[in-house]
Amino acid sequence: MTPLRSDFGATGVRCCDVPGCTSAGEFRAPKARDRLNDYYWFCLEHVREYNRAWNYYAGMSEAEVEADLRRSTTWNRPSWPFGTAAKGEGPAWGFRDPFDLFDGESPNGERHDPSQPRPQSAEEKAFQTMHLSPPVTIAELKAQYKSLVKIHHPDANGGDREAEERLKLINDAYTTLKRFLG
Numbered sequence: 001m002t003p004l005r006s007d008f009g010a011t012g013v014r015c016c017d018v019p020g021c022t023s024a025g026e027f028r029a030p031k032a033r034d035r036l037n038d039y040y041w042f043c044l045e046h047v048r049e050y051n052r053a054w055n056y057y058a059g060m061s062e063a064e065v066e067a068d069l070r071r072s073t074t075w076n077r078p079s080w081p082f083g084t085a086a087k088g089e090g091p092a093w094g095f096r097d098p099f100d101l102f103d104g105e106s107p108n109g110e111r112h113d114p115s116q117p118r119p120q121s122a123e124e125k126a127f128q129t130m131h132l133s134p135p136v137t138i139a140e141l142k143a144q145y146k147s148l149v150k151i152h153h154p155d156a157n158g159g160d161r162e163a164e165e166r167l168k169l170i171n172d173a174y175t176t177l178k179r180f181l182g
C-alpha cells in the first residue's frame with residue numbers, strides 16, 4: 001500500500017493527510033477504533049469531517065478508508081462525501097455541509113411544519129372555550145364561568161338554541177378545568 005503523504009513536508013510542517021489538501025495537519029484522529037494510538041493528521045476542516053464520518057468508516061479497513069480519502073479528493077473538494085455519510089446514508093456525492101447547516105433537519109423536508117398546530121389537549125380546548133389562558137386559580141375560573149353563563153344563558157338570548165349549545169360547551173369546559181385545577 002502506498003502511504004498517504006509523508007508526515008512532514010519540505011517545510012517541516014506536518015501536512016493534512018487528505019491527499020490534495022495543502023493545509024497544515026494540526027489535528028490528529030485515530031485511524032480505527034481498535035487502533036486508537038495510530039493517527040491521521042488533518043487540518044481543522046478535515047478532522048471535523050473525519051469525525052463526522054467516523055461511523056461511516058467504522059467497518060472499513062485502513063486501506064479502504066485511505067482509498068476513500070483519496071477518491072474523495074480526486075475530483076474537486078465539493079465531491080467530498082463526508083458530512084451526510086455519518087448520518088448513515090452512505091456517501092452523498094456532491095453534497096457538502098461544512099457548517100452543519102442541515103444538522104437536525106432532514107433534507108427532504110420532514111421537519112415539523114410550524115403552520116400545522118399539534119392537536120389540542122382537552123384542557124387547552126377548555127381554556128379556549130372559557131377565554132382563559134393558564135395559569136388561573138379556581139376562583140378566577142369560577143368568576144369567568146359565572147360571567148360566561150350570564151352572557152350565553154339561553155334566557156339572556158331569547159331561548160336561542162345556539163346559546164344553549166355554547167352554554168353546554170362552557171359547562172363541559174368548566175368541569176374539565178375544575179378537575180384540572182383541583
Ligand SMILES: [Zn+2]
Binds near residue numbers: 023044
Ligand atoms: Zn485538510
